[in-house]
Amino acid sequence: MSQCTNFTEGEFYQEHFDSRAYVKNFYSCPVGHSDEKNFLTFVLKCFSQVFSAGENKGRMLIDVGSGPTIHSVLSACEHYDDIVLSDFSQSNREEIEKWLENQDGCLDWKPLLQHVCEMEGKSPSNLEAALKQRVKKVLKCDVRLENPFYPHTLEPADCVVTSLCLEAACKDIPSYCRALGGLTKLLRPGGLLVMVGVLGETFYKVNEQVFSCISLNKHDIEEAIQGSGLSLHEFNILPAEDREDNSVSDFEAVFHLTARKPSD
Numbered sequence: 001m002s003q004c005t006n007f008t009e010g011e012f013y014q015e016h017f018d019s020r021a022y023v024k025n026f027y028s029c030p031v032g033h034s035d036e037k038n039f040l041t042f043v044l045k046c047f048s049q050v051f052s053a054g055e056n057k058g059r060m061l062i063d064v065g066s067g068p069t070i071h072s073v074l075s076a077c078e079h080y081d082d083i084v085l086s087d088f089s090q091s092n093r094e095e096i097e098k099w100l101e102n103q104d105g106c107l108d109w110k111p112l113l114q115h116v117c118e119m120e121g122k123s124p125s126n127l128e129a130a131l132k133q134r135v136k137k138v139l140k141c142d143v144r145l146e147n148p149f150y151p152h153t154l155e156p157a158d159c160v161v162t163s164l165c166l167e168a169a170c171k172d173i174p175s176y177c178r179a180l181g182g183l184t185k186l187l188r189p190g191g192l193l194v195m196v197g198v199l200g201e202t203f204y205k206v207n208e209q210v211f212s213c214i215s216l217n218k219h220d221i222e223e224a225i226q227g228s229g230l231s232l233h234e235f236n237i238l239p240a241e242d243r244e245d246n247s248v249s250d251f252e253a254v255f256h257l258t259a260r261k262p263s264d
Contacts, residue, residue: 058158065165
């Protein structure tokens with residue numbers, strides 16, 4: 001297990017993260033960044049498989065570490081009444097709010113909306129309207145805290161989603177395990193955790209700005225899930241292609257998992 005030095009924690013993101021460049025580079029089309037070879041397509045397909053049939057549904061869904069993006073909740077939004085999006089960075093939260101309010105110059109999510117709707121047989125305009133109606137809050141979160149939403153206390157959620165957050169926010173395994181424990185506390189008994197992350201990644205770049213990640217393997221994550229008291233249901237992995245040609249990150253694989261909190 002490699003340890004990260006000079007780790008770029010939340011305060012570094014607040015000062016240096018370019019929200020618009022991040023979306024342009026990694027989310028402007030359904031395949032994602034060309035160096036990462038269908039990374040985003042895999043992620044969108046996994047979210048669709050979890051949510052599109054409507055078997056996983058409920059009153060509240062919390063997306064922890066949304067960044068400036070909405071892709072993590074596109075397949076879920078019609079199956080949850082209230083959705084909370086969140087991020088540590090103020091600029092990321094502001095970009096989401098601009099889109100929700102239809103402000104001039106807001107980010108364009110039409111290519112991803114179209115892609116998800118083609119997979120699921122939906123109307124992009126209807127899906128966009130449903131999401132904007134159901135996002136009730138955009139909050140600051142800090143996964144390093146026992147309650148990531150302190151000083152707010154959210155009611156227990158039916159589902160917690162997190163994508164590419166914990167490995168970028170946690171500088172070591174103990175921090176990662178504590179953060180996962182914090183997410184578990186956000187779930188009601190029987191609630192579902194849906195996570196997307198990367199294996200073996202130590203950095204990614206937004207333009208030329210480098211951000212660090214904790215390098216994880218499958219065993220690390222399985223142990224963290226078990227230690228949080230969750231029951232792991234599925235763990236899907238897509239190995240990286242042409243790693244030597246990837247100039248924007250060094251991930252070995254992208255993963256998607258679902259786990260459930262025991263019922264009382």
